[in-house]
Amino acid sequence: MIKKLLLLGNGFDLAHDIPTSYTDFLQWWLDKKKNDLGINNATFNDVNIIRITHPTHSYALPADEWNYKYVEDQLNSNAVRWKNDFLLKIFRQVNRNKNKGYWVNIEELYYQELLSHFRKSPKGDIKLLNANLNRVKKLLIEYLKSDLVREKIKSSKKRFDFSKYGKDDLIVCFNYTNTIEKYYDTWPDEKSRPQVIPIHGSLSDKNYPIIFGYGDEIDPGYKELQDQNDNELLTHFKTFQYLQGSYHAQLEWFLKSNSYDVEILGMSCGLSDRVLLNTILDRKECIDINIKCYPDRADFIDKCYNLSRHFKNPSTVRSKIRGFSDESIIK
Known part of the structure; x- marks a missing residue:
C-alpha cells in the first residue's frame, strides 16, 4: 500500500x-518602532538592534510611507548605527528580491554571511553573527506570538x-x-x-x-x-x-x-x-x-x-x- x-x-x-512572510515580520517591527525613529532631536536606542542620535525631520514620515524600503534608503547617515548588521542585510535583501518573502532566503543569507566571515583574513566575528541571528529569531518569535498573528490564525x-x-x-x-x-x-x-x-x-x-x-x-x-x-x-x-x-x-x-x-x-x-x-x-x-x-x-x-x-x-x-x-x- x-x-x-x-x-x-x-x-x-x-x-x-x-x-508570516519575512516582509510582514519586518513591517511589524517598523510599525512598533516608527514613533521612536521619527522623534526629532532625540536619541533612540533599541538594544542590540539600532541606535539613532539627533535624527532630523527627514526621518519623520507618514505611517503609510514607513516601510522596510525607507529604512534602507533613508536611514543611512552618521547618526544611525545598526548594532545588528544581519538585520540590516535582511532589509537590503527585501528590496532586491522579487520573491514572496520566503524565510529560506534569510537562512541562505545567514549561510553566505557565515562563509564570508569564516573566509576573511583575519576571520570575521562568528559569535557576533550568531548572536545577531538569535536576536532576529527572538524578534520573530515575538511577532508570531503577537495578537496580530494569533487573531489572523483564529479568524x-x-x-x-x-x-x-x-x-x-x-x-x-x-x-x-x-x-x-x-x-x-x-x-x-x-x-x-x-x-x-x-x-x-x-x-x-x-x-x-x-x-x-x-x-x-x-x-x-x-x-x-x-x-x-x-x-x-x-x-x-x-x-x-x-x-x-x-x-x-x-x-x-x-x-x-x-x-x-x-x-x-x-x-x-x-x-x-x-x-x-x-x-x-x-x-x-x-x-x-x-x-x-x-x-x-x-x-x-x-x-x-x-x-x-x-x-x-x-x-x-x-x-x-x-x-x-x-x-x-x-x-
Whole structure:
C-alpha cells in the first residue's frame, strides 16, 4: 500500500491570509518602532538592534510611507548605527528580491554571511553573527506570538481538503504556527487523523523550540566549516537542532517503512532544507511528487528548478515529479 506524505511550508499560512512572510515580520517591527525613529532631536536606542542620535525631520514620515524600503534608503547617515548588521542585510535583501518573502532566503543569507566571515583574513566575528541571528529569531518569535498573528490564525477559514489523508499517512509541517490544527475536525477522532510532525519546532514547545538556521550540509562550504573543530561554526545548522527532539527520527521511520507519494504545499524547496528534502524525496520509497503552486505555471517551474537540486540523478526528477496541470494551481 502506497501511503501519503504531505509537506507544508509557509505558503500554507500565506494562503490563509496569515501574515508570516519575512516582509510582514519586518513591517511589524517598523510599525512598533516608527514613533521612536521619527522623534526629532532625540536619541533612540533599541538594544542590540539600532541606535539613532539627533535624527532630523527627514526621518519623520507618514505611517503609510514607513516601510522596510525607507529604512534602507533613508536611514543611512552618521547618526544611525545598526548594532545588528544581519538585520540590516535582511532589509537590503527585501528590496532586491522579487520573491514572496520566503524565510529560506534569510537562512541562505545567514549561510553566505557565515562563509564570508569564516573566509576573511583575519576571520570575521562568528559569535557576533550568531548572536545577531538569535536576536532576529527572538524578534520573530515575538511577532508570531503577537495578537496580530494569533487573531489572523483564529479568524482564517479552511481552504484545503485534506480528507484523503488518514491514520497511516503523515503530515510534515515546516511552519512554526499551529494553522494545521484548524483541519483536525476533518477526522472524526485523533486515532483517524494522520500523524502531524512539526519538524521545525513550535512556539509552544519549550523542549523543541523553533528551528531557524541552515540545512545544506552537502554544500562544499560546510566541509570547510566542519573541519575547523570549532562548534560555533555549526551552531545554526539544522542537523544538530533536529537531534534535540524525536520528530526527525519519527520521520525517518515513516520513510523507511513505507512506499509513499509526496504532495508539496506552500514550500519554495530552497537549499536551506536541502538535506532533509533529499532524505525525503531522493529515495526508492518515494514514488510520486505532486507540486502545488501559486499563482501560475511560472511558480511551478521555479519550484521544479529548486527541487532538481535535491536529487543526485536528473532522470529521477523527470520520473518522480508529476507534470503541470490545472490541478497544480492553488485556487
